[in-house]
Amino acid sequence: MKPAILIIDDEAKLRMLLSRLFKMEGYRVFEAGTGEEGLSIAAAEPIQVAVGFMI
Numbered sequence: 248m249k250p251a252i253l254i255i256d257d258e259a260k261l262r263m264l265l266s267r268l269f270k271m272e273g274y275r276v277f278e279a280g281t282g283e284e285g286l287s288i289a290a291a292e293p294i295q296v297a298v299g300f301m302i
Contacts, residue, residue: 250295251275255285258300265298 252274254262262278269276277292279285282299289297 249274251277251293253277253279253285253288253292253294253297255279255282255297255299257281261300 249272252269254265254269254276255278256262257280259280262280266276266278277288277294279288285297285299288294
């Protein structure tokens with residue numbers, strides 16, 4: 248089974264694009280719009296990889 252991925256970014260379009268790409272490859276994907284939301288998801292789900300972007 249492939250790892251679960253958490254995508255954290257405030258840009259919904261970027262999260263959606265990355266989510267689609269990872270899901271096409273068979274990953275289980277979670278999305279968060281804020282760091283706080285990401286921490287909540289990570290505490291509740293078995294996340295192996297987290298991806299976030301800062302500009």
